[in-house]
Amino acid sequence: MKTSIATVTVPGDLSEKLEAIAAAGFSGVEIFEQDFLAFDGTPRDVGRMIRDHGLEITLFQPFRDFEGLPEPQRSRAFDRAERKFDIMNELEVDLILMCSSCHPESLGGIDRIAADFAELGDRAAAKGIRVGYEALCWGKHINDHRDAWEVVRRADHTNVGLILDSFHTLGRKIDPDTIRSIPGDRIFYIHLADAPQIEMDLLYWSRHFRNMPGEGDLDVTGFTRAVLATGYQGPLSLEIFNDQFRMGSPRMVAADGYRSLVNLIDSVRRAEPSLRIDAPAIPAPVASSGFEFIEFAADEAEAERLGALLHTMGFQRAGRHIAKDVTLWRQGEINIVINTEREGFAHSAYIMHGTSICDLGLRVADAQATVDRAVALGTPTFSQPIGPGELDIPAIRGVGGGVMHFIDDSADLSRVWDVEFKPAQDEAQVTPAGLTRIDHIAQTMNYEEMLSWSLFYTSLFEASKSPMVDVIDPDGIVRSQVIESPDAKLRVTLNGAESHRTFAGRYLADSFGSAVQHAAFETDDIFATAQALSANGFAPLKLPENYYEDLEARFGLDPDLLDRMRAANILYDRHGDAEFFQIFSQTYGDGMFFEIVQRRGSYAGYGAANAPFRIAAQKRAQPGKGVPRR
Numbered sequence: 142m143k144t145s146i147a148t149v150t151v152p153g154d155l156s157e158k159l160e161a162i163a164a165a166g167f168s169g170v171e172i173f174e175q176d177f178l179a180f181d182g183t184p185r186d187v188g189r190m191i192r193d194h195g196l197e198i199t200l201f202q203p204f205r206d207f208e209g210l211p212e213p214q215r216s217r218a219f220d221r222a223e224r225k226f227d228i229m230n231e232l233e234v235d236l237i238l239m240c241s242s243c244h245p246e247s248l249g250g251i252d253r254i255a256a257d258f259a260e261l262g263d264r265a266a267a268k269g270i271r272v273g274y275e276a277l278c279w280g281k282h283i284n285d286h287r288d289a290w291e292v293v294r295r296a297d298h299t300n301v302g303l304i305l306d307s308f309h310t311l312g313r314k315i316d317p318d319t320i321r322s323i324p325g326d327r328i329f330y331i332h333l334a335d336a337p338q339i340e341m342d343l344l345y346w347s348r349h350f351r352n353m354p355g356e357g358d359l360d361v362t363g364f365t366r367a368v369l370a371t372g373y374q375g376p377l378s379l380e381i382f383n384d385q386f387r388m389g390s391p392r393m394v395a396a397d398g399y400r401s402l403v404n405l406i407d408s409v410r411r412a413e414p415s416l417r418i419d420a421p422a423i424p425a426p427v428a429s430s431g432f433e434f435i436e437f438a439a440d441e442a443e444a445e446r447l448g449a450l451l452h453t454m455g456f457q458r459a460g461r462h463i464a465k466d467v468t469l470w471r472q473g474e475i476n477i478v479i480n481t482e483r484e485g486f487a488h489s490a491y492i493m494h495g496t497s498i499c500d501l502g503l504r505v506a507d508a509q510a511t512v513d514r515a516v517a518l519g520t521p522t523f524s525q526p527i528g529p530g531e532l533d534i535p536a537i538r539g540v541g542g543g544v545m546h547f548i549d550d551s552a553d554l555s556r557v558w559d560v561e562f563k564p565a566q567d568e569a570q571v572t573p574a575g576l577t578r579i580d581h582i583a584q585t586m587n588y589e590e591m592l593s594w595s596l597f598y599t600s601l602f603e604a605s606k607s608p609m610v611d612v613i614d615p616d617g618i619v620r621s622q623v624i625e626s627p628d629a630k631l632r633v634t635l636n637g638a639e640s641h642r643t644f645a646g647r648y649l650a651d652s653f654g655s656a657v658q659h660a661a662f663e664t665d666d667i668f669a670t671a672q673a674l675s676a677n678g679f680a681p682l683k684l685p686e687n688y689y690e691d692l693e694a695r696f697g698l699d700p701d702l703l704d705r706m707r708a709a710n711i712l713y714d715r716h717g718d719a720e721f722f723q724i725f726s727q728t729y730g731d732g733m734f735f736e737i738v739q740r741r742g743s744y745a746g747y748g749a750a751n752a753p754f755r756i757a758a759q760k761r762a763q764p765g766k767g768v769p770r771r
C-alpha cells in the first residue's frame with residue numbers, strides 16, 4: 142500500500158514540505174500545482190528533487206473546471222490540459238486529477254461530460270497520461286461519487302478512471318458502501334481526509350476544517366474498507382486543507398499524517414480481516430490500565446518543597462534509588478518519583494521547564510508490543526544509559542517532548558520498585574489520606590497542538606476522545622477534551638490554551654511548554670480524606686461563598702453536607718444519581734497543582750461545570766503572576 146500525502150497538507154515551501162514528508166515515512170507525494178508554480182526550477186528539477194527525497198510522485202493536481210463547457214471554452218480547456226500533460230512528462234508523473242467543474246458555464250449532462258472525458262482520454266493516452274475524475278461535493282453538476290463513476294463508466298476509456306475522496310463522500314453523508322460495487326481497477330486514486338462534524342457550507346468546511354483520519358468525526362475507516370473491498374491497490378493519499386496545519390510545523394504535520402494513515406490501515410485490517418492489504422501488520426492498539434507512576438524533575442530545594450506538599454496529602458517517602466538521586470513516594474497504588482539527578486533526561490527537562498512532570502509510567506499488558514506499535518506509528522523510542530542493577534524499561538518520546546515508560550507484568554518490570562529502589566524510612570508524622578490511585582492526568586498544550594496529542598493517544602492506545610468542550614477562564618477560553626480507555630482506567634484530559642493570559646496559557650508560557658499541569662488522585666471517601674489533609678496541614682484551594690450558594694440552588698443539597706463541603710473547600714457535581722467531589726491543592730512552581738476526586742456511582746465526568754470557578758480561584762491565589770491585563 143503506497144502511503145502518500147498531498148503537498149497542500151503540509152506547511153512550508155516545496156523543499157521544506159518534501160523534506161518533512163520523506164522524514165515522516167511516506168512513500169509518495171501528490172503535487173499541487175500551486176506548490177509547483179511557486180517553486181523556482183524547471184519541472185525536471187522538481188521531479189528530480191522529489192525523487193532525491195526517495196519519494197514517488199503519485200498524482201498531479203493542476204487543473205479545474207474542465208468538463209461540460211460550450212465552445213470556445215471547451216477547446217481552450219483541452220489545449221490547457223495538453224500543456225499540463227507535457228509538464229507531467231517532464232515531472233515524470235502519469236496521473237492527473239480532474240475535479241468536477243464548478244464553472245458557471247459548465248452545461249452538465251452526463252453523456253456530454255462522458256464524451257469530454259473519452260476525448261481527453263485519447264489525448265492523454267497519446268502522451269502516456271491517465272486521467273482521474275473526482276466529484277467535488279459542491280460541484281455544479283457532478284457532486285456525488287456515484288455520478289462521477291457513471292461518467293467514467295460511460296467514457297469507457299482505459300486512461301480515464303475514478304478518484305474517490307472520503308471527505309466528498311462522507312461530508313455529503315453518502316453511504317460509503319455504495320463504493321463496494323465499483324470495479325477496483327477503475328479507481329485510479331484515493332484521497333483521505335476526516336473532519337469535525339460541524340454544520341456549515343460544504344466548500345468552506347472542506348477548505349478550512351479537514352483533518353487527519355482519526356482526528357475528526359467522519360467514518361474514514363468505513364470508507365477505506367469499502368475502497369479496499371473493491372480490490373483497489375493504489376496509493377492512499379492524505380489531502381487535508383486545514384488552517385491550523387498551514388500555520389503548523391512541517392515535520393509535525395507530516396508526522397501526524399503518517400501516524401494517522403498507519404493507524405487507519407491497521408484499523409481497516411482489524412475491522413475487515415478478509416481484505417487484501419499490502420502493508421506490514423503492527424501490534425494491536427494497547428489496552429492500558431492506567432498510570433503506574435509519575436516522575437517529577439526538580440532540584441534539591443524544589444524537591445524539598447514538593448515532598449512537603451506530598452506529605453500534606455498523606456504520601457510517604459518509601460524508597461531511594463539504588464544509584465541515583467531519585468526518591469519514591471507512595472500512597473495506595475500511587476507511585477510518585479522525584480528525580481534530582483544532575484544529568485540525564487530528567488535534568489534537561491528540569492533545566493528547560495523547571496519543576497515539572499517529565500515522565501509518565503503506564504501499565505500495559507505487553508510493554509515491548511506497546512513500543513513496537515508506537516514505533517510503527519512513527520514515534521521515536523527513548524533510552525538512556527542503564528546503570529548496574531537497573532532495568533531496561535521500554536519507553537518512547539511522547540508528544541511535546543515528554544517521556545512515557547511502559548510497565549507490564551513480566552517478571553522484571555513488575556518488580557521495578559523492589560529492584561531499583563531501597564526502602565526508605567520516612568520520619569515525618571503523616572496521616573494517610575486514603576488516596577488510592579491516579580484518576581487522571583491533565584496535560585496543557587497550545588490549542589493548535591490538540592489534534593496531534595489526541596491522535597497520539599487514540600492511535601497508540603485502545604482509547605477514544607470525547608467531544609471538545611469550552612472551559613471559560615476569566616481571560617479567555619481553554620478547550621478541553623478527554624481521552625479515555627473503554628474501561629476508563631486510562632484517563633487523560635487535554636487542555637488547549639489559545640491565549641497566554643488564561644491560567645493554562647500562563648502555565649505553558651512560564652514552564653516553556655511543559656505538559657502535565659495537574660494530576661488527580663482518587664479517594665473512596667472525600668470527607669475522611671479532607672480530615673487527614675487538614676491534620677497534615679494541607680492548604681486547599683479556597684472557593685468563594687458564592688460557589689456554595691449556587692451549589693445549594695442548583696442541587697438542593699442537604700445543608701449539613703453543604704457545610705461540610707464548604708468547610709473543606711470541596712467542589713461538587715452530579716449527573717443523575719452519580720456524584721463527584723473534588724479538592725484542589727494550591728498551585729506551586731509555574732502553576733502545577735494536584736486534585737483529589739471521589740466518584741460516587743457511575744460518575745464519568747471531570748467536574749467541567751466547576752472548572753471556571755476553580756480557575757478563577759487559582760488566579761486569585763496567584764496574584765501578579767503572568768501577563769497583566771491592560
Ligand SMILES: O=C(O)c1ccc(O)c(O)c1
Nearest residue numbers: 240275277306332347348
Ligand atoms: O477544494 C478543492 O477545490 C478541491 C480540489 C481538489 C480536490 O481533490 C479536493 O478534494 C478539493
Ligand SMILES: [Mg+2]
Nearest residue numbers: 275306332380
Ligand atoms: Mg480530493
